[in-house]
Amino acid sequence: MRILFVGDVVGRPGRRAARELVPILREEERPDFVIINAENSAGGFGFNRRSVKTLFECGADVLTAGNHTWDKAEAFEILDEDDRVLRPENYPPGAPGHGYGVFTGSGGHKVGVLNLIGRVFLGTFDDPFRIGRRALEEMRQETPILFVDFHAEASSEKQAFAWHVDGLASAVIGTHTHVPTADARVFPKGTAFQTDAGMTGGYEGVIGMEKDPSLSRFLTGFPTRFEPSGRDLRLDATVIDVDPESGRATGIRHVQKRLPEV
Ligand code: FE2
Numbered sequence: 001m002r003i004l005f006v007g008d009v010v011g012r013p014g015r016r017a018a019r020e021l022v023p024i025l026r027e028e029e030r031p032d033f034v035i036i037n038a039e040n041s042a043g044g045f046g047f048n049r050r051s052v053k054t055l056f057e058c059g060a061d062v063l064t065a066g067n068h069t070w071d072k073a074e075a076f077e078i079l080d081e082d083d084r085v086l087r088p089e090n091y092p093p094g095a096p097g098h099g100y101g102v103f104t105g106s107g108g109h110k111v112g113v114l115n116l117i118g119r120v121f122l123g124t125f126d127d128p129f130r131i132g133r134r135a136l137e138e139m140r141q142e143t144p145i146l147f148v149d150f151h152a153e154a155s156s157e158k159q160a161f162a163w164h165v166d167g168l169a170s171a172v173i174g175t176h177t178h179v180p181t182a183d184a185r186v187f188p189k190g191t192a193f194q195t196d197a198g199m200t201g202g203y204e205g206v207i208g209m210e211k212d213p214s215l216s217r218f219l220t221g222f223p224t225r226f227e228p229s230g231r232d233l234r235l236d237a238t239v240i241d242v243d244p245e246s247g248r249a250t251g252i253r254h255v256q257k258r259l260p261e262v
Contacts, residue, residue: 001109001244003147004031005173007180007236008066010201010208011044011228015054017200021235021257022058029239029255032107034059037149037175037197038085039066044209044228046071052078052085061105062086064115066151066176067122069097088117088151089135090126100135102142109244111147112139114169116161118152122176128157129164136168144247147240148172155181155195162193170242170249173197178207180236180254190248198236198256202229233259 004025009018018036026034036058041051046068055063062084069075069087078085079097089099100114114135116128128150136146146169150158158174165172167189173196174181180198187193199208205228206214213224234256241251 001032001107001145001242002029003111003171003240003242004029004034005147005149005197005238005240006034006036006200007197008037008039008175008178008199008208009041009055010178010199011040011042013228013230013233014199014201014208015041015051017233017235017259018055018058020259025235025237025255025257026059031239032109033061033105033111035062035064035113035147035149036060037066037151038063039068039151040208042072044226046075047078048072048074049078052082056084062103062113064113064149064151064175066117086113086115088115088125090116090128090131092126100139102139109145110143111145112136112143114139114146114148116148116150118150118154118157120152120154120157122153129161132161133165133168136165140168144170145242145244146170146247150174151176153177158195159193162187162191166191170247171240171252173238180256182254184238184252184254186249186252190246192240192249192252194238194252194254197238198254200235201233202231203234204231205229232261
């Protein structure tokens with residue numbers, strides 16, 4: 001079976017790229033299950049009803065989030081109402097929503113999806129290593145096909161986690177840096193890994209935001225307003241093949257699609 005994972009969708013331009021390019025990818029790759037990281041899908045920070053609706057209409061089975069989970073007030077209700085929208089599981093107990101679940105994809109396969117957030121350079125959260133492993137072991141009772149979106153700044157933390165669950169998770173894919181890494185591979189015990197999936201949005205910018213405000217913040221230290229970049233729209237995704245009986249990954253590759261400039 002095949003999983004398609006789409007990297008962080010950034011704002012309205014990212015949603016446009018997703019709307020136009022995810023259906024093309026689904027046609028070409030024929031995935032059984034589609035996961036999209038939605039944490040930057042509303043204005044570049046957080047998600048709202050409109051952005052979530054658009055991403056489900058593109059064909060997502062499950063949406064994941066990250067450090068911008070709480071940026072939009074609607075997120076609280078969405079997380080309560082819709083099981084298919086996940087936020088990192090290792091927020092402290094009491095936070096709204098949940099971070100993992102088993103879902104049935106269009107191909108009929110049961111897929112466990114877990115969203116985690118890293119602690120290095122990102123904030124104080126509960127331990128993703130122990131909490132993540134426990135969630136995977138619990139879902140493993142139901143299905144061997146287990147996918148992890150590890151939202152983190154540090155490559156080291158994402159790689160270390162993948163080794164921690166090699167042979168337990170089918171795939172551990174990093175998000176958050178918005179830069180796709182050229183290290184997609186299958187670990188010895190069968191876990192597919194990529195340090196970062198990249199992003200879906202405007203490549204003419206700084207990690208998906210317009211370049212001038214970002215540059216000016218670096219030059220002056222003065223706070224500036226960030227808007228998503230609408231130029232050079234691309235979609236970064238990762239395609240993972242999994243043996244549905246054992247849950248072991250048999251292949252992983254990065255794919256990038258680009259919208260023609262108008
Ligand atoms: Fe992030």
